Amino acid sequence: MKRFLLRLLVPLGILLLLALVLDSLFTRVFREGQGTKAQWLMGMHGQRYDVAVIGSSRAWWNIGMPQLDSACGTRSISLANNHFTPAEMLLAMKVFLRNGNSARVLLLQVDHSSLTDEQDGFSSTVYDFVPYLEDTLVYAHLEPRGSEWFWLRNIPYWRYAKYDFKWGVEQAALTALGCRRAPFDSTGSYFSPNDKFYGKAGVPYAPSGHRMGSDLRALFALCESEGIKVLPFTSPYYALEMPEEAIGAPARVLAAEGLRLIDYSDSLPDKRWFNDNKHLNRRGGKRFTAMLARALREEGLCAPY
8 A cells, every 4th residue: 555655646746856957947037028918017116107008909909009109299108909998908007017117198098898797707818827926916906706716826837737728838938038029019019010901890798787897997996096198099990780778888997987988999090090890900990099199288188297
């Protein structure tokens, strides 16, 4: 029996040791990388900005911070990311401020989807923070929202085994060699290289109750506590096919909270400005960035630090 236990425990001990070593190694490598917005954000410290932009891909794709700065004489940063839900925006803003960064103005992208029940949780983008589960702020934000975060943090190497498509051996090797490039510039801006329209007939709409969720509410409160002026806006759509009730929901929900929405949803009514019904192409992005710059000037918010 003793021999049997040894034969069982020795391999298990070796596997556990290997998992501990690999977990530590991968974590150290990935924390030095720049391939995702989370890595880039976690490495940003003590930066002062006039304007920050946050939201989903409709805020990230094709809003150019350099163009905004040129038009307004400001220093701007894009914290937006693909699929970002209010819970992920809140986490990104917490990290940004905790690291000693600041902004005078936050351009916050909202639309009908960010004010529905489906947006109460996370998207797949939250797993960009997997290498940072030992960070107390990150873990405190994630742990109450699902049991998986406890196991991902405390079982050695499990986080990298489960999400190997994003944080696997290949990605670790590319990161260590400096070959995993970030798909955005130093300001966090990303311009899609695709100028061809490939959209569908309209914008899909999932009927659901519109409301100000707790994460979005917390984001407004956090900015208020830091003296950051929040300007909510909607990005342009092409060929909206949804009920008027849904189209008007963002402005209505924000108005109930005493907030004003800058609504650009129907500001570019021609598909030549779009990649698809929700996302602008490069020409559309430049045109929309000019609109945002004009809004900042009208609000008297272009004066830099």
